[in-house]
Every structure is written in structure tokens, then in C-alpha cells.
Amino acid sequence: MSKWIKQFLMAGLAGLIRPKHNRKYSLETKVAAVKAYLSSAYSNQELLQRYQIRNISQLHQWVISYNSGNLTVNQTTRKRARRMGRKVTFDEKKSIVQWTIDHDNNYKAAAEKYNVSYQRVYSWVRKYQENNDWAALKDNRGRNKGKEPTNELERLRKKVRELEAREREREVQIAFAKKLVEIRNREVDRPDDIKQFRK
Numbered sequence: 001m002s003k004w005i006k007q008f009l010m011a012g013l014a015g016l017i018r019p020k021h022n023r024k025y026s027l028e029t030k031v032a033a034v035k036a037y038l039s040s041a042y043s044n045q046e047l048l049q050r051y052q053i054r055n056i057s058q059l060h061q062w063v064i065s066y067n068s069g070n071l072t073v074n075q076t077t078r079k080r081a082r083r084m085g086r087k088v089t090f091d092e093k094k095s096i097v098q099w100t101i102d103h104d105n106n107y108k109a110a111a112e113k114y115n116v117s118y119q120r121v122y123s124w125v126r127k128y129q130e131n132n133d134w135a136a137l138k139d140n141r142g143r144n145k146g147k148e149p150t151n152e153l154e155r156l157r158k159k160v161r162e163l164e165a166r167e168r169e170r171e172v173q174i175a176f177a178k179k180l181v182e183i184r185n186r187e188v189d190r191p192d193d194i195k196q197f198r199k
Contacts, residue, residue: 023052023054025051025053027071027072029051030062030066030071031066031071032051033047033050033051033053033059033062034059034062034063034066034071036050036051037059037063038063044056044059047059086115086116088116088120090137090138090139092114093124093137094134094137095114096110096114096116096121096124097121097124097125097128097137099113099114100121100125101125105125107121107122107125124137
């Protein structure tokens with residue numbers, strides 16, 4: 001609470017708004033603030049107001065960095081955008097898998113040679129070797145969605161998946177109800193209070 005009061009006194013209502021990005025200070029501002037702090041010419045509150053610093057701990061960090069000769073300006077870092085893997089045809093996958101197997105499962109070399117990720121090469125080789133069937137490399141995502149099972153085995157598998165999903169949902173609901181009772185019981189001040197819930 002006292003921190004909010006200080007921020008309000010320093011910058012008004014704007015001081016209470018949490019900024020979306022960290023504020024950046026120039027090296028000159030940091031050095032001037034540190035020197036003023038070390039000279040004891042100003043109180044902490046005056047320093048925060050004078051140099052528009054949100055928190056005294058920030059200034060303390062600058063002092064530590066300054067004393068060790070590491071005070072610098074923070075460089076802005078951009079998040080690296082994740083590069084999407086290129087589309088690979090079924091025939092290309094077969095060629096990549098065959099090449100990898102012929103070269104003693106050298107996934108790294110295959111990834112570099114065919115410009116795909118190591119993980120994709122590894123995954124394709126594993127899929128092929130598990131079934132010893134090229135059809136395992138086909139991309140069937142979304143093709144079976146909404147299709148009704150065509151034989152008894154598929155119908156039974158679908159039924160099992162549905163039952164498992166229902167069971168998981170029921171377990172989550174029970175766990176949630178127990179947690180809710182536990183939280184409500186924590187709010188009861190006296191053990192003999194009639195508001196006590198039973199599990």
C-alpha cells in the first residue's frame with residue numbers, strides 16, 4: 001500500500017497504472033541518479049521523483065552495477081518469430097526417410113540436406129519403422145473428423161474414448177467440488193460454527 005501511495009505522490013494517477021513495457025532510462029540518467037544517491041544529497045523519495053524512477057530497488061540495482069563497472073543501457077530484445085516448417089510432400093518424406101535409414105539414421109545430416117527440422121526427420125523415421133509401412137507417413141489430420149466408424153472395432157474404440165473423456169470430466173468436477181468445500185471451510189473462524197461444510 002505504501003508503495004502505491006509513493007507512486008501516486010510521485011506521478012499522480014498515472015503512477016498507479018502498470019505500464020505495458022518496462023521504462024527505459026538513458027545511461028546518463030542512470031549515472032546521474034547513482035551519483036546523487038552516493039552523495040546523499042537527496043532522500044530516496046526525492047531521488048525517485050527527480051529521476052522518475054518507479055522503485056527504489058531499481059536504483060539500488062544501478063548502484064550495484066555502477067560499483068562493479070557494469071552499468072549499461074538495457075538493449076531491447078525482440079522475440080524471435082517461430083519459423084514454420086516448409087510443406088513436405090508424401091514422396092519427399094519417403095525420400096528423406098530412405099536416405100536417413102541408408103545413412104545409419106543420421107537425422108542431423110538428413111535435416112540439413114533436405115532443409116527440414118531434426119524432429120520431423122526423427123518422427124517420420126520412427127513412424128515408418130514402427131509399422132514398416134510408407135502409409136504411416138501420410139498426413140491424415142482432419143480427414144477422419146466427423147466420420148462415423150465403419151466397423152465394430154472402430155465403433156468400440158470410439159465408445160471407449162467417449163467413456164474415458166466422460167470419466168476425466170467427472171473426476172475434474174469432483175476435484176473442483178472438494179476444493180470449493182475446502183476453501184469455504186477455511187473461511188469459518190470457529191470450529192463449532194454452524195456454517196461448517198461437510199465433505
